[in-house]
Structure formats: structure tokens, C-alpha cells
Amino acid sequence: MKSRIAQFAVNSGLVLASLAVALLAIELILQIWNPFQYRVKGNRIVLPINMVYSGSFAEAVPGLDRTFTHTKNSLGMRGQEPPSDLSERLSIVAVGGSTTECFYLSDGQTWPDSLAARLGPAFRDLWVNNAGLDGHSTFGHIVLLEDYLVKLKPKVALFLVGTNDRARREAAVPDLRNIGGSLSLTNPRTFVYSVANRSEVVGLAMAVYRAWQARNFKVTHEFGDVEAMRRRDIPTDAEIAAAAAAHKDSLTGYRQRLDRIVTTAKASGIEPVLMTQPSLARPAEGRRAPMFWHELDLYNVETRMAAEHHKVLLIDLARLLPDDSRMFYDMVHFTVAGADAVGRLTAEALCPYLAERYPQHRAGACPASPGS
Numbered sequence: 001m002k003s004r005i006a007q008f009a010v011n012s013g014l015v016l017a018s019l020a021v022a023l024l025a026i027e028l029i030l031q032i033w034n035p036f037q038y039r040v041k042g043n044r045i046v047l048p049i050n051m052v053y054s055g056s057f058a059e060a061v062p063g064l065d066r067t068f069t070h071t072k073n074s075l076g077m078r079g080q081e082p083p084s085d086l087s088e089r090l091s092i093v094a095v096g097g098s099t100t101e102c103f104y105l106s107d108g109q110t111w112p113d114s115l116a117a118r119l120g121p122a123f124r125d126l127w128v129n130n131a132g133l134d135g136h137s138t139f140g141h142i143v144l145l146e147d148y149l150v151k152l153k154p155k156v157a158l159f160l161v162g163t164n165d166r167a168r169r170e171a172a173v174p175d176l177r178n179i180g181g182s183l184s185l186t187n188p189r190t191f192v193y194s195v196a197n198r199s200e201v202v203g204l205a206m207a208v209y210r211a212w213q214a215r216n217f218k219v220t221h222e223f224g225d226v227e228a229m230r231r232r233d234i235p236t237d238a239e240i241a242a243a244a245a246a247h248k249d250s251l252t253g254y255r256q257r258l259d260r261i262v263t264t265a266k267a268s269g270i271e272p273v274l275m276t277q278p279s280l281a282r283p284a285e286g287r288r289a290p291m292f293w294h295e296l297d298l299y300n301v302e303t304r305m306a307a308e309h310h311k312v313l314l315i316d317l318a319r320l321l322p323d324d325s326r327m328f329y330d331m332v333h334f335t336v337a338g339a340d341a342v343g344r345l346t347a348e349a350l351c352p353y354l355a356e357r358y359p360q361h362r363a364g365a366c367p368a369s370p371g372s
Contacts, residue, residue, distance in 0.1 A: 047076025063335025096160035100132025114343020
């Protein structure tokens with residue numbers, strides 16, 4: 001019996017040692033050359049500097065061009081390069097997830113591009129960049145704000161929020177950044193994050209996990225029949241009530257993160273503007289909404305309350321943008337026409353606000369709404 005136990009221990013040790021050697025070899029290879037592109041390593045954002053993404057769809061997607069080209073500048077954002085006199089410009093940065101980045105829309109077609117085109121005649125020395133990152137929630141927005149935007153110091157930051165927070169379940173605002181360079185032993189989560197900040201293997205594993213999590217909570221891009229999408233997963237009243245209860249803790253954390261975003265931006269001399277997330281799932285009269293809308297609306301309500309509490313501008317796109325299938329290629333992502341409409345609505349709401357606060361940049365009249 002003792003010999004069997006000893007042999008088992010030896011075999012187990014050899015397996016573990018072999019696994020450790022294999023992982024070390026993979027780590028060394030990835031440290032030298034990592035072919036995998038991911039935008040979050042551990043809890044730190046890795047902006048894709050000077051990247052060009054291009055591709056094509058095997059089949060036509062209504063509302064999108066068959067091919068697309070998507071360029072990142074030297075900041076890792078979409079838009080013009082930062083000028084040398086950025087501090088003198090009326091600078092605006094759009095922050096959000098995939099509905100801000102507009103990954104599958106070509107350069108010039110995103111809603112921040114549409115916003116810039118409409119504000120251009122009204123303001124001199126305007127500079128607009130798109131810092132949206134596919135999959136990012138307010139957790140990522142906080143890191144982006146504190147690690148990048150506070151240094152860049154744009155005059156205004158637009159935060160289109162809510163979609164990806166719907167998939168999160170953390171209640172608190174964990175400051176997971178590993179300040180000081182040492183491993184964090186506070187709890188298992190902070191330890192894993194601090195290791196992932198240094199290890200390519202662990203960082204890659206976390207990136208795969210995040211991709212699985214996004215797919216599991218249906219926050220990825222979908223290409224198909226959008227009218228069929230908004231007819232699926234129609235909940236009962238009991239299921240709606242259960243979903244509201246299930247999101248209670250997550251909403252508490254979301255509220256705290258919005259507070260942190262607004263207070264951090266203001267303390268850094270950045271004017272924060274909050275934006276609610278529109279969706280094709282919004283119910284029309286006589287039509288029941290899918291569960292997606294009921295969950296998303298919980299976060300839009302929190303965004304409205306945060307804007308009111310902090311006395312910051314709210315652009316309520318969830319109420320302004322029509323629930324028209326020509327505007328969306330799935331429940332939340334914008335077509336070319338949808339992005340243009342978002343840019344127009346944002347410009348109409350933002351222009352008077354900017355004119356009041358930055359009169360020195362005023363050059364012309366604000367864009368008029370179609371009904372005016």
C-alpha cells in the first residue's frame with residue numbers, strides 16, 4: 001500500500017512538474033511574440049495603437065457596407081491625431097463599449113464621426129475622438145478615464161453606458177489596478193488580476209473567459225433577422241419581476257461606478273456627459289418587449305438618475321432614437337443610418353451645452369432638429 005501511495009505521489013509530481021515546464025515555455029514564447037490581440041490584460045487596458053482593421057461580410061448585412069476599414073490613431077482611438085495644441089482645442093472624447101466603437105462601420109461612419117461633422121460648422125478648433133472599446137463596461141471606462149483620459153484632459157467626455165453592465169454581477173467597485181507593482185494578496189480575485197497584469201498566459205486565459213462571458217450574456221454582435229430578434233424571449237410578468245430582483249446588487253455597483261466616473265472626470269477638469277443606451281428591443285405600443293429590454297432599461301433608469309443627481313447633461317438616446325430596424329443590425333448595434341442618427345441627436349443636445357460653456361469656440365449656429 002505504501003509503495004502504491006509513493007508511486008502515485010511520484011507520478012503526480014512528474015505530471016505537475018511537466019505542466020509547470022510547459023506553462024513556463026508558453027509564457028516565454030508569448031512574452032517574446034504574442035499573436036493574440038486583446039484589449040484588456042488582467043485589469044489594465046491595452047489600447048490598440050496605430051492599428052488598422054479591415055474585413056468583409058460573407059453575406060450582405062442590412063444597413064452595413066459589405067466591407068469595412070477601421071483605423072486606430074496613435075492614441076489607440078478612432079479619429080484625427082491629437083494636435084500639438086490640444087489643450088487649446090474644444091476636445092471631445094466618446095467613451096463606451098461596442099455601440100460607441102462601431103467596429104464594423106468604416107472610418108467616417110461612426111456616430112462620433114457624425115457628431116464631429118455636425119458640430120464642425122458651429123465651433124472652431126473642434127477635435128473629436130472615439131475611445132469606445134468593444135465589450136467594455138463601466139469597469140473598463142473607469143480604468144480608461146483614470147489611466148488615459150485624465151492625462152489627455154479633453155474638455156468633454158461622452159459616456160454611452162449600460163449595455164455591457166447588464167452582463168455584470170459584481171456589486172461593488174473593486175479597485176483592481178495593481179498600484180505599486182507588487183502582487184496583491186488581498187483576495188483571490190485581486191491576486192488573479194495582479195498575476196494577469198504580468199503573465200501572458202494568465203492574461204490570455206482571462207481574455208478567453210471574458211469572450212465566453214460576453215457571448216453567454218448576449219452582448220456580442222449578431223447578424224441576422226432583426227425583426228425576429230426582438231420577438232424572441234418575451235418574458236412573463238413574473239419573469240420580469242425576478243429579473244429586476246436578480247439585478248439589484250449589480251445595479252448598486254453600476255450606480256457606484258457612475259458616481260466614480262462623474263466625480264473623477266469633474267475633479268480632472270473634464271465635463272462628463274451621460275448617455276442612455278437605445279435598443280431595437282424598446283416596445284412599441286401594443287407590443288411586448290423581450291427580456292433584453294427589461295434588463296437594459298434598469299440600467300438606463302440608473303443613468304438618468306445619476307445625471308440628475310450630479311447635475312450633468314443627459315442625452316437620453318434610449319428615448320430619442322426610434323426603435324426602427326433600419327437603425328440597428330441587432331438589438332443594440334447601429335447600422336450606418338443608425339450611427340448617423342445617433343450623431344445627429346447627440347449634436348442637437350450637445351451643441352447648446354457647448355455653446356454656453358465654451359463661447360470662445362463658437363463659430364456658427366447649432367444644427368437644427370428636423371422638426372424645428
